[in-house]
Amino acid sequence: MNEFIDTHQQQLINSLICFIAFFIIRYLTAKAIHKIGRISDINRVRTKLIIRYITILFMAISFIVIVYIWQVNFEDLGIIFSSVFAVLGVALFASWSILSNITAGVILFFSFPFKIGDRIKILDGDFAEEVDILDIKAYHIYLKKDNGELLTYPNNLLLQKGVVLINRDDNDDTTEGDYI
Structure with missing residues (x-):
């Protein structure tokens, strides 16, 4: 274990920085979205839903950064992701309207026309x-x-x-x- 830590010390430090940055940015963004929701008199349930979407986005970005920090071979990772996305693509093709409704829900939250x-x-x-x-x-x-x-x-x-x-x-x- 000590050998692993000595060998990958820089990657571990950078990963820790990435995790800390994720939580700080998520906290600040959630606080800003709560403030927008209060100022615009938007239902708290909708506000929490938008925070959940933003958290998922930040998690995806953090994953990409961690992959870059650890210098994962993109060819191997590409095979895995292409397989996963092929299955997801087939599954989501039948339910593309769900994605458009979620996107519309996010747009309605930030534009709050009603x-x-x-x-x-x-x-x-x-x-x-x-x-x-x-x-x-x-x-x-x-x-x-x-x-x-x-x-x-x-x-x-x-x-x-x-x-x-x-x-x-x-x-x-x-x-x-x-x-x-």
Whole structure:
């Protein structure tokens, strides 16, 4: 064990620096996203979801840095990753809309054109009614019609279709689970 530590001392130090940097950057980013969520009056559940996505991104970047620090042979690593990505590609091809809905959820979080409690009208030929926003999730948004009917609408369609904000509920007391 001592021989390993003596031989790879610089890589161990650099790896430790990478891990420390990961946790510091993740903490600062999470704090900034929480602040954006509070200032913009965004639901805490959505804020935590975005923090989870950012953490995954930082973990991937840290993994790449660790691979570089330890000078892993990219040809061997390439074979492993190509096999994994081939399997994931086939699996995700059938569910590409899930990825587009997650991406749309992140865009909706940072652009915050509407929030929970707002009344909107989606300009879609099949769906042209005014509805209230009950909750915004990673994949979809929960809407409530005037007759009490609950609808689930995909996030990516909110970015593709025109949405008219009828009125903003500035005194939003709605929390997750109030509609169930």
